[in-house]
Structures are given as structure tokens and as C-alpha cells.
Amino acid sequence: MADIKITNLHKEFGVGVDKVVALENVNLELGGHVFVSIVGPSGCGKSTLLNILSGIDTPTSGSMTITQEGAKAAPGYVFQAARLLPWRTVMDNLLFVQSDKSDETRVRCQKYLDMVQLGDKGNKYPGELSGGMQQRVGIARAFSIEPDVMFMDEPFSHLDAITARSLRRELHSMWAETGKTIVFVTHDVGEAVELSNRILVFAKGGRLEDDINVELEFPRDPSDEAVAVAKANVLRKFEELDLVAS
């Protein structure tokens, strides 16, 4: 579990007439065993926020802190595209992000490969796997460093509906089992409602517009009525905030 505190985070690109505000003075706090989804239309700064949180990008102003129990490694990160090293095997890809190559580390990596049903694929190269399988390797990789907080940037948006559905369930059970903080970016409101207990709604221009708590029982079945109602509510919020295409 980790605590994330974001204060007046502001990010803009370009100068003068080309200037684009990606994030506008974002303030938020989250932590504990929570699954937080960030939803919003394209251009609302979701990915930028994640990039800054993971250190790939730096804010123009403002600050953020991530406090983790004990001296832990970096946060885990799952990308939209798997971003595996194509010239290394699956197992080597996992080992690449570890801090050592001891036997315990290998065993741990194998455990997470097993968890995503790819235990026997350790020796394969990414090029030999389907898109869904590569994405699962990415998930295993992020989990395998056993971080307190995980960032996921639309990890299932490039997959077909059936694979995505299956992976959502896998992700949910892994989150339930391991008690992490997961920050999950998606454009799919249904996905957000299915998986998270808190939904942050961003608008174009990087403004945090709303903070919704989803208090349904887990596990949630998308075909369940309560879930559908919750989804409808969130979508209505979108309309209210004038986020639906105009």
C-alpha cells in the first residue's frame, strides 16, 4: 500500500500560441488498498499524469509525493502497448526490471508468470506470443517487483473484447489478493465501474472535475444490473460536465 499526494500539479507544453495545458492545477490524495480509475476524453491529461507519477515526465510546476512502506522499489507500470524487449525471452523481460538476479527473484518472477497463466512460456520471445499474452507478460512484470503502487495506462484498450474481459478478471483477483494501490487510466467507463472503488473524472485541458466513489460489492459482473446503473450514473455525470463530444 502506498500514499500518493499531488499538490497543484501543473503541466503545459509549447509556448505562445502553440501552448497546450495538459494538467491544470491538480490536487488529489489517494492511498491504501484502493483501485482508482482515471477517466476522461482524449486530451484530458490522463496519460500525462501517469507519466509524471512514474518519472518519465516532469511537471511544469507543483509537486507530488509517493510514500511507500519501507524502502521499496519503483512503482509498477503497465503500458497500453506491452513494451517488452523483443530480443529477450519472457522471463528475461521480467528479470530486466528486478534489482537482482538471485534465485528467490527468479522464483518470484515465475510465480507471477504462473499467476497470469503463462508459467510455461518463460522461454518464448515476445514475437511468438499473441497481443493478449504479451500484455499479460507486461502485467506480470509490473506485479513481479511487488510494488506498493501500480500505474496502468489503458492496458486493455488494444485488445479484443474477449481477451480484455478475461484480463480484467485476472487483474481484479490479483489486486484483491495483493492489497496494492492501483491507479488505472481508461477511456472505458464500463471498465472503470467494473474494477474500481473510486473514479476520478478529468475534463479536456487537464482539470479534475469529479471524484466518484463506487460502493458496490466485489466481484462485479458487467451484466449485473447494479453495475449497469452505476455506469449510467457516471455517464450522466459526463453529460452534466459537458464532457460528451460537442
Added chain:
Amino acid sequence: MTDLAVQPSNQTSKVSAKGGAARKKQKPFVVRVLKSPTFARGLFLPAVLVFWLISNKMIEDSWDFDSSVLATPREVWDFMYAEISGDTVAPNNLYQTFGISLRRLGIGWVVSMIAGTAIGLGMGLSKAVNAFFHDWVMALLAMPALAWALFLSLILGFGDTGPVWAVVLAGIPFVIVNVREGVRSTPTDLFDMSTAFAVPRSKQIRHVLLPSLFPFLFAAARYALSIGWKGLVLIELFGGQDGAGWTFKFWYDAHRLHGVIGYSMFFVIFALVVENLILEPISRRVFKWRPRLDAPELVEEDIDTNLEKPNRPAPARSDVAGTI
């Protein structure tokens, strides 16, 4: 559904009737063979030999010609056989000759690769360095190996210096351009991923940067080798005193066509051997991670929607675009 149950009995009798009729109409075996493309391919070599013999005759008869120059296929064969057995009238035999040339090629190639990689890296990383070298690299690229051979052969004629320089000058622009391209094509998404996971710099260089450059280095090496060889042979031709190129010219000067054709074939064989027995296997081993479009091992998975079920072994499906 019921319709299908009725039809089959009629169907079978129709099929067998058709089968019988079709069999009778099938062309005789000989015609099928003659019409097959494989046969056509096999026909090519004999056609060439026949054409060769006929043109020999025609050339002899048509103009004032020293017919001792001409060669028959048989003479070429005898020549090549003799050469392979180490038996020759030239100063060096086949193996010594190629050995000398290969030595020069090796030295020149190493120089090309080292200098070319350094310059290519510089051009890829710095806009100023790129601007400095750019026009000259383009000019070198377009300069035919022939020009180097002619020019250098006069300055540096005999010995190893000229040929080595020719190999370097011919190959280096290709190395530079390929390495530069490699630097420009660095996979920033993989670097971002490494940064997100706080992977230390040295590990990033070893596991991300170097492997991503490698295909370009490999391409550069191949070009440097093949273009270097071209330049080498040409310069040995014009100004050397030994080596494959010089020996080739030796037979030309001696007006022995069987020697010229024979050595031509040695060149072709040499290129084929290097390509198929050396470069191709190395390429395959080094790039075994590349996803091939016809890979039969591309495993598609059976999606289990219920995690409680025991994991069934995934059936391997071959996504084959053609036959292997």
C-alpha cells in the same frame, strides 16, 4: 436439416460418376511433365548450353575472329576442375589467390566498421556533426567502386595498401548511414519503460540500446562486406599484382575465355557460399527473436473465461501465410 439427410445417397453416386469421367479426361503423364514449370526450369541450363555452342559457331563464322579465344562448356569445366585441384598456370592457385584477397578484405572491413560506426554514431547523436559530414557521406555513397579502383590503383598500385583503401572507401559510407539510422531509430518507448521501472543506466545500455542498434550494425557489416569485395576486386584488376581481381584480369589478358568464364563462376560461387553458409545462418541465430510472418509457433490461446477451471494446454495453431 432433414434435406441434408436425404441428399447424401444421391450425392455419392454423382461423385463417383464424375470421378470416372474426369479420370478419362486427364492429360497423359508426358504432356503434364512437359507443361510443368519445374520442367521448364530444368530446361534452362540445357538451353543455355545449346545457345552457347551455337553462338560459338556463329561468332567464328561471322567476323574476323581469333577463334582460339572462344571456349566450350567442356573447356570451362576442365579449367574449373583443374583450379579446384590446385593446378594452374597462373602464379598463384585458386586458394592462395582468394586467400590474399580475403586478407585484404578483412583488414579493410574492420577499419570500415570501426571508423564508420564512430562517425555514424556522431552523426546520429549530434546535428552539428551530421551537418559537417552529410554532403560528403552522400557523395561517397554515390561514388561507384569503379572510380576508387581506377584512381587509387595509380597512386597506391601494388601491394596491400591500395586494395585495403578501396575496401574502406567503398564500404564506409554504408556503415555510416546504417549506424546513423540505428541511432535515429532508438526505441524511446522501451527507454521510457525502463525509466518507469527505475532500471539503472548501465542495464539500459546493455539490454535496450545495444540490442536495438544491433540489426543496423549487422546490415552495415553486410554492406561493408559485399561492397568492399566489389571495390577490392576492381582495384586488384587495375593495378595489383595478385589477388582474385588480378588473376581474373590475368586470364583476360591471356585471351583465355575459359579462364575468364571459369573465374567468373568462382566469384559467383564464392558470393553464394558466403551468403548461404556464413551470413544467413548467423543472421538467423542472431535474429531468432524476430516474429516471422510464417512462424508456425505463433501460439494462439484458448481463452478461459472462468479462472476456476484448470488450465488447458493451449493448442498451437499455425498462422501460416504459405508453406515453409
Added chain:
Amino acid sequence: MTQEELVKIARRKELVVRWAARILGYVVVLGLWEWASGAVIEENLLPGPTRVIQTAVELFQDGAVFPAFGSTLNRIVVGVTLSFFIGAAVGILTQNRWFAGFFKDAITIGLTSPGLIWVLITALVFGNQWFAPLTTIILTTFALVSVNVAEGIGTLPKDTIDMARAFKVGVVRRNRHIVIPHLAPFLFTGIRFSFSIGWKVTVLTEVFTAGSGIGYEMRIAQILFRQDEVLTWILLFFVFALFLEKVVLQAIEDRFFRWRKEIAST
């Protein structure tokens, strides 16, 4: 100073640095060359840039340049044209499976054999007959043309043609608007590469056996130990061929094939 002004200044600075580097490149290379000629290698063996320009002027004044270029260019054009027709014929024939089998190895050999061997073989067999260079050009380039033609025909958009037929568009109009525009880039590529290989192979042949042309001039100059002329001839022709390849052909390609940019050759 605003952000915008800072960015503009940075961009201008970068432009200046790049041009300075480029000019420095010329200065260094030409300077080194000039210095090396005389200091490192005798001026007779390695003429410097100034000597080369002087020699070029002399050659022009002597009236040696145009006739030589003319001869060589003449051979190249005739050779490439012949190669084009022969290559196209082979390419068309290979649409038929039987002929595809027959010509398969010929094309492979044509594509992979080094031009040099053909030069020497034809030089030895034909000597200085006028058709020697032509034969060499054909042998070294027909395969390229046939492969391109075959590819062009093989990828003809059948559905578009069928559509035109369905709309009762006549053969002539169909060819003009569908077939020819589709084939044109392939043909052009074939010609372009034939020309590129053709001029190198022609000059090489002339060095061995011709009685005129640029290669011949080079050979004579070399025999007479006039190194400055050898180098000047090489550079003159190199510049000229480069001009033809890059400027003229590129301009034609750009103008006629603007809509086909994705097929543009390297």
C-alpha cells in the same frame, strides 16, 4: 524575454551552428585534399582540387569533353532501352507459369551476379564491336526490369478493371486510366535502376575495349600517366551521372508520380 522569443533565438542558433558545421566540413575536406596533394603524396599522383578544376577547364577548351560524354551517353541510352524491352518481354512472359519456371534461374543470376564478370566476358568475346557495351548493359540490367514489370502486372488491380468493364469502359480508356498509371511507377523504377547500373558498367567496358567515350579517355590518360586527367574525367562523369540520376530523374518522378509517393525509390 518571453518564452516565444527564447524559443526563436534557440532555433536560430541551431540553424547557424548547422550551417557553420556544413561549411566547415567543406573547408576541412577540400583543404586536407589540397594540402595532401604535394605534402603527403606527390602532386603528380594526387592532384588537388585546384589542379582538378584547371584540368577540367583545359579539357573543355580542348573540346574533348562533349564528344566523349556523347559517346558514352549514347551507349547507355541505347543499352538501357534495349534492356528495357527485353526485360519487359521476359517480365510479361513470366506471367505464364511455364515461362516463369524457365526464366527463374536466369533472373536470379541476372540479379545477383557482379557486373564485372559480364564486362570482361563480353569484352573478350566481342572486343571493341559496337554492341559489346550494349550486351553488357542488357545482361546486367534485364533482370531488374523484368522483376519490376512482373511485379507491376502481377499487382494490377483486377477489381478496378472489372469495375470499368462492368461500366462498359473501352479498352483504350481502361488502359489509359487504370493500367498505365498502375504500371508506370514499376517501369520507372526499372529504368532508374537500369540506368544507375548501366552507366557504371558502360564506363567500365569502355576502359577495357572502346575506342571512344569516357572510359576510353580514362584509359588513355592512365596509359600516358596523366593522373590529373584521370581524376578529372572520373569526377566529371561522376558529377554528370549524379546530376542525371538525382536531379533529372528525380524531377520527372516527382512531377509524374506525386500521387504515388509511397512507391518512391530510395
